[in-house]
Amino acid sequence: MRKKIEKSDAEWREQLTPEQYHVTREKGTERPFTGDYQVTEEHGIYHCVCCHAPLFENEHKFEAGCGWPSFDRPLTAACVEEQTDSSHGMQRVEVTCARCNAHLGHVFPDGPPETTGQRFCINSVALNFHSGE
Ligand SMILES: [Zn+2]
Numbered sequence: 001m002r003k004k005i006e007k008s009d010a011e012w013r014e015q016l017t018p019e020q021y022h023v024t025r026e027k028g029t030e031r032p033f034t035g036d037y038q039v040t041e042e043h044g045i046y047h048c049v050c051c052h053a054p055l056f057e058n059e060h061k062f063e064a065g066c067g068w069p070s071f072d073r074p075l076t077a078a079c080v081e082e083q084t085d086s087s088h089g090m091q092r093v094e095v096t097c098a099r100c101n102a103h104l105g106h107v108f109p110d111g112p113p114e115t116t117g118q119r120f121c122i123n124s125v126a127l128n129f130h131s132g133e
Contacts (some may be wrong), residue, residue, distance in 0.1 A: 005051045005100040009064065012050065020049050023123045024102035027087075027094070032067025035124025045075065045133040049126050051100035055079050058129075062112055064119055069127070071120040072111045080120075082107060095120055102126060 007015075012025050022028040046056040046069075054070070056071045064070035074080045078098060085094035085106065095104045104126045111119035 007100075016050065017125075020125050024050050024097075024104070027103040028123075029105075030068070030123045030125050035068060036125060037069045037124040037129055042129075042131050043133075044129055044131040046122075046127040046129050048100060048102055048104075049128050050098045050102040051097060052128070053079060053097055053099040054133075055097065055104070055125050055127065056120070064111075064121070066119075066121060068105065068121050070111070071122065072116045072118055074120065080104065095122070119130050 004009060009025065014045055017133050019028075019030065023030055023125065045054045045056050047054050048056070054075050057075050060071045060075075061072035062070055062072060074095075078101050081098045083094045083096065085092045092106045092108075095107050096102060097104060105120065108119045108121060109117060111117050
């Protein structure tokens with residue numbers, strides 16, 4: 001397995017904007033309907049804003065109406081990790097970058113039934129879109 005990227009908080013702070021740092025390293029959530037990637041129709045790949053690992057493909061994005069970019073699957077099964085999240089009095093499944101442990105968002109079982117039935121609800125500040133990939 002690929003080695004994890006580990007950096008100190010100070011190194012991440014240096015590399016990221018305050019909002020990127022808050023969401024990816026402190027498990028924050030951006031306000032809904034504020035993200036950059038809500039209505040992108042272009043072909044392309046979304047990369048981790050922290051370590052640039054390719055994580056999601058625009059073809060797997062769907063309009064969930066929840067205010068965050070939503071995907072029915074990650075780019076590959078190995079590029080993200082899922083963990084139980086019991087914070088805020090809810091039982092949720094957190095999605096993190098497999099390479100650098102960045103918090104990306106959560107996955108819910110209410111995605112499109114005609115594909116995977118899953119909804120990866122991802123903060124757009126955790127992603128960098130590369131058009132045409
Ligand atoms: Zn990453």
